Amino acid sequence: MLDLRLIRREPDAVRAALSRRGDDSARRLDRVLELDARWREAQRAAEGLRAEQKSASDQVARGKREGQDVSVTLDRLKSLSGEVKAHGEQARAAEAELQELLRTLPNVPDATAAEAEDEVLRVVGDASRTGRDHLELAGERIDMERAARLSGTRFSYLRGDLVMLELALVQWALAKLRGKGFEPVIPPVLVREQALYGTGFLPDTEQQIYHLPADDLYLVGTSEVALASLHAGEILDAADLPLRYAGFSPCFRREAGAGGKDTRGIFRVHQFDKVEMFSFVEPEESAAEHDRLLAIEEEIFSELEVPYRVVNIAVDDLGSSAAKKYDIEAWLPGQGRFREVTSTSNTTDFQARRLEIRMRREGGRPETLHTLNGTAVAVSRTLIALLENGQREDGSIALPAVLAPYGAPAELSSALRSES
């Protein structure tokens, strides 16, 4: 949610920034300004009447105590009561309409968010190899056919060594993050609607989200939702910031708009596990924190020996909550191209305002803080990158040495049928 005061103070700047997104949010902003003026006027009228009602009401109370006749004041109060209600109702209606519209406005993009096209910032590693794709390499260790029988398309059974590899990846990532000050968290994955509004997934990505109508709960697409809500409604001590969390959870996505995209293998599935970073920081720190999250993501893929590139995402591709977003795209030899494996967003005060997460500096008043999120390891896509980049001619797969201490196999055997 945008800061109403900022909108009032600098409407033109906000409008110009929003119009970069290329949607109709700049027009909705103007409607917000209109509604705001109407609301303030109604509010002022209602409060004036309410003040009158209160003082008259005090007179009645005092008069009764002293045994005076209060019928005249009481008559006036009876008519006042109706007026107060009517004006109060007007003010409430205006405010409700204002808030509803305000909630649909996306975050103001950062000035350095890429303009019309995604901007490739750098390529790290040798991104030229091609080879077999992960399904071929994994063989029955990724079992899509039986999973489809069980649950439909875009589900998988992960089996055998790949399970040990996943667990090693997760442990390794959590240990690394813990060393960098992130507290590991396993959050609920079923949440109320409010948490999705608070993080800006609603209204915006409704067709991506699983809903359980019997209990009116939603399956989260990322633990970001639960991590952001961890401090909802709280006023944190600025001295305790930054607060950093590493969430580990399954993630659920309907992929309803994905059409026939990425139907092979586990690149785009309805359920996958992910280690997610989430930071609560002071506003001046969020740009630096964003760089820090990106650096951790790069460190992870460097240590996993996966070639990748870093992309500054264009304004019109930012989600509603992000002011700026970087993706890391890993080189996938099986597809012969770069594909998204992580994403880190600076959501500035957008989520914090919706979730009412504030901080207090020494002796100061509460201020809205900033929140950021970033993928550490999205397991299924990271597995693809490891398999395809680690493959040898014979179909066996070398695995990065960093994972061995966490229980990963040294290598994966070939799933290819012997030619002899």
Add this chain to the structure above:
RNA sequence: GGAGGGGUGGCAGAGCGGUCGAAUGCACCGGUCUUGAAAACCGGAGUCCGCGAGAGCGGACCGCGGGUUCGAAUCCCGCCCCCUCCGCCA
């Protein structure tokens, strides 16, 4: 799933139609006293919105949302959360 009891300021806890933004205690901040500290005493302190250059003024907030009433922390309804007992259960 069934039965009952609760949600009040940082915490504990009164209030149960008007004088209540709310007693009292603890914690907190400032002052007096003291060489310093403790104790004692005095004083202060919440969040949000509107108006105002500002001092300030007005309004809202006793889990959340409605309702009754001239007037609601107090009465009624719905929802959320917590606790106890029974049932079920990894």
